[in-house]
Amino acid sequence: MTKINPLLTAFHQTKYPLGGHGKRNIQVLLEALQDIDGNMESDMYGNGKLIEDFQAEMAAYLGKESAVFFPSGTMAQQIALRIWCDHQGVKKVAYHPLSHLEIHEEDGLKELHHIEPVLLGDKDRLIRLEDVLQMKDEIACLLLELPQREIGGQLPDYAELTEISAFCRSHGIKLHLDGARLYEILPYYQKSAREICELFDSVYISFYKGIGGIAGAILAGDETFTKTSKVWKRRHGGDLISLYPYILSASYYFKQRLHKMEQYYEEAKELAALYNQLPDVATKPLEPVTNMFHVHVNMPKEKLESLLVNLYEATGVGFTHYVREINETSCCYEVSIGDRYAHVPKDELRKAFEWMDSKLSVR
Template structure:
């Protein structure tokens, strides 16, 4: 796969995924709406940061929240603190957890914490997977939705059963809610209800929210006070974080209520993909605003075909794909961009995709 695929995607007028191309204007729009003399934050203190922390704590139903420059920092700190409290330095999570595949073994190298992988890579872990490993773990991390397998979610009953089991066995539960906002429409519950039985929760502001960067860690007051100490140890207590906070607040306010629309649009888009020869989605019917798109292995010159289709219809399908043993895959996450595509152009995109695949089969 060459850079040409990504470059072609960027040049298209319309795009299937996310909120469209990111630029400096994403922050400029926010800054232009703020009074020029508004006081900024200073080493984690000030109305601009503390009011936002309180606001998100209320949304998540937790006693206290702390703003972090990154989710990687927030989650490693949370798991370390739960391990310290339990005096058990073992945590369990899905094999495709962010900490396992994207963080260069930070949890293991920085904290000497042993990780236990639950279940298989291509599915959600279950209560039976959890029972098999025993109770000698300090914390169970649950990602909602599970990003790398197409935004899948356990049913509410399955999730509740796991959380009850953990409480009964004195296992702390941490919610990797990088995309938590996207789970609410499927569960048909408020965010504070989803978070209620978790001991700690992390949410991101740059993924589905579309902010510049930043994260919130939320939980019991004393736990969160201690997290500030670790934040300083990690070098995350920057002199000011207001560009992150302002964009997080601005885009969260505007997009958190759109998650139901994104969810409905993801089901519509998945139908389009599943109607094309040699393409299918996982899940077939999405349970969040995201899913994975799979292409058959016997499609020849896939990159050239995608480039040709995107140029012809001016719709960005994907900037990348990964090769698997049995085919190719990329992920789709619905945001504001999808709703801007005229229906006729969307139909033409998939007609053209189907035509070109049939030609090269």
């Protein structure tokens, strides 16, 4: 049984939640299906027009030879790394200490694939070119996550990215992109998805993060790579007879939201600036480079939680549904801008930040 969480309850009652696209309810699927012809045939174990067309569309978008739809990124990325390890004859890969594979997957990579990760760089910063150059271990593949979610969605400069890519190419190291939020980085880099993906041998993108679909992922690369990935998809139990609920919703929200990434990015910068005017509050990064950032507050978690509950009741503006403790005197939460932000009246937003400012200033 789930315990009652006053912050979550209060957040759900706010009129103006600031982050995300909307509630994750069944309406998300119903909307995606509203104009779908019921006579359209299901995909069948990875085959059929419905899945093949979408895969071809995504391969073209990413500038890769071929693409495969997966139920999850967890599955797609473990498989990508396994393929590169088998290809290179080396059971070692490198990624950031806070990579999804390291902290959210119950060690699937190690337990199922017996691949040893080399944790590159530090927990509180990006992987840098020097980290790659100074790497002592022989690895099959380097995984870069753009943006690096767990540190607020930070990005290296494009120049550094190309240098890392060039180094990997010249040293026979495969480069894999954890591009769960690939769309969200394009406005900052002012590059197309193809231009970013060109630097990588394989790419994973997600459809429920920035895109706001239901679930599902694409893994893209050359034909040999994606063909092998289908064998592993079957082995993992991901080659479902029908994946169409995820494919149709991915396709629908991709079209709905891809062109809004620039808007989300600008809005994230605007909101971060408001946060940074508050005493004892700072965003990470200070100026967002995507539609996301983290909010760090010098205050014990419980204290901030009850302050936020009061804020929501006083103003109807919802800052976050959760707070994560950093230590006894500070805490943080993630903000990710989606469709909702544009619907918040500027006046209500201003009032909410004024309310917070008044409370934080008198402490």
